Amino acid sequence: MVSECLSPNTLMSNATAASSYMVKVDDSDELKDICIKYVPFWDKFGHGDIQVHKITSAMTNRVYRVQVLEPRKDSLGAHKVLLRLVYPDELVSFDMECQNEVLELLSSHEFSPRLVAAFPGGRIEQWLDGYILCTGSLQNISLLTSVAAILGKFHRTVSVVAKPSWSRKPMVDRIVERWLPHVKVAVQKCGMDVDVDKLYRAFDVYKKVIAKHSETSQSFSNKVVFCHNDLHIKNIVATYTGLRFIDFDYAGFNYAGYDVANFFADMPFCYVDQSPSFRVDESLELSRDLKVLFASVYLSAATGSNVLPSDSETIDEFLKSVEIHTLGPVLLWSLWGILLAARPDVDSDFDYLSYSKVKFSLFGKVLEESGLGYAL
Incomplete structure (x- = not known):
């Protein structure tokens, strides 16, 4: 689309x-x-x-x-x-x-x-002839709301036409459950400075937080829909006919809030040529006003009914829920970084372990700032 x-x-x-x-x-x-x-x-x-x-x-x-x-x-x-x-x-x-x-x-x-x-x-x-969006380009309202509209249509449409045989269990749960034992082996084998027990505790906390949140919030972000699961600036191509999403290797059913949270959380990450091949620029985080615009357009496309930026109750609940769902992607990608760092056949200068640690630090930050009453 x-x-x-x-x-x-x-x-x-x-x-x-x-x-x-x-x-x-x-x-x-x-x-x-x-x-x-x-x-x-x-x-x-x-x-x-x-x-x-x-x-x-x-x-x-x-x-x-x-x-x-x-x-x-x-x-x-x-x-x-x-x-x-x-x-x-x-x-x-x-x-x-x-x-x-x-x-x-x-x-x-x-x-x-x-x-x-x-x-x-x-x-x-x-092959899609096109261009990769520049760092900071998603501060442009027309580009940002275009992503919101495409993502909303994607969630709404594909969730309906997806094959019945595809698992409806949230992808984040399936992947983290699968990866954690292998992360433990990788850390021991490679002698990484990683607290594996803390990763296990984080997953336990995540499951408790999401279970409680899903019971107390009716936000659309808690709805399980078909998600991209790896949406960030390098997976959006600008063609002369509009924006296109690419790289659907992790696509599958997940919380709607996961896709939006992953997109928001990755916004400050700049992927560069120099080691460690990424940097974090907090000035690139979306402002509250831009998040409200994104949520308005996304929810309108995903639900098929207009949700105006002035609909503060719906928008506020959605954005608060998305913040909680940030725990999922930052935990998943922290595990991904460890597994990639341990893989001997990856010909990349990317510092996967440093990336993992930065992502996991966000887990603790979100947990603390959200006031959910949990600690690692």
């Missing part, structure tokens, strides 16, 4: 060319062979006809842009594709068959790029 009310000038003035996050891959014959084999109509091309660039902003998997250098005018099929190779690690890379099934459904409703082909260990997707 694309945003419909943004001018190209607004989009491009707040974006950076996607090519700035790519490096050319010279030894790429194996990657080219995959595309020649699986992309329709590419079997007539040779290695010399194709160029490969690695997308440096991808962290969980290896992702490439593969393109035909001089496409023929009468050529059928795509001239550019996205090649995604999944690390053979089922902890942070989920069931590919299920992911592909999700992508096919999302693309049929124009929420995601189209699945071109699937193969053992990866898949090929439609």
Whole structure:
């Protein structure tokens, strides 16, 4: 689903060319062979006809842009594709068959790029020509409310059309339960300076907080809907027809508040080239007024009924609930950072362990500031 009310000038003035996050891959014959084999109509091309660039902003998997250098005018099929190779690690890379099934459904409703082909260990997707939003660009009201509208439509639409076989148990619970024992092993094996017992306590506290909150609040944020689960600035592409969400590897049913909380909480994180490859700029946090605007547009799209910024009771309850739901994503991504830090085959300068510690520090901060009566 694309945003419909943004001018190209607004989009491009707040974006950076996607090519700035790519490096050319010279030894790429194996990657080219995959595309020649699986992309329709590419079997007539040779290695010399194709160029490969690695997308440096991808962290969980290896992702490439593969393109035909001089496409023929009468050529059928795509001239550019996205090649995604999944690390053979089922902890942070989920069931590919299920992911592909999700992508096919999302693309049929124009929420995601189209699945071109699937193969053992990866898949090929439609390439979206566009730009990555710049740090701080989401302070722009037109961009921010466009994200809110798309997210609301996404939650509302996909929750209805999702297959009955897909689990409705909140994804945050499923992932954290799955990851915690492996985090314990990783910390011991790698000698990391991490208090694993505190992580376990945090999950116990989180479950108690959410259970109590769900009983006492009727906010839409407590509704379990189909979520993106990894929505942040690098997973939003500005095309000339509007904004598009990408990277649905973690998509699944979750609390609506999780998606919004994750988006808000990641706003101050700037992903940069220099080590540790990220920094936190608190000046980029959304103001109260911008959060109110976001909530108004999001809730209107998600519920199908207008929720005005002046509807203070609904908006205030929603934003308070989203703040509580922040505990979920910051805990999940802190575990993710530990697991990635322990993985020997990740060719990245990203400081996953430092990232994990920063994320987990937010758990304690939210717990303290929310006055929920719990401590770690």
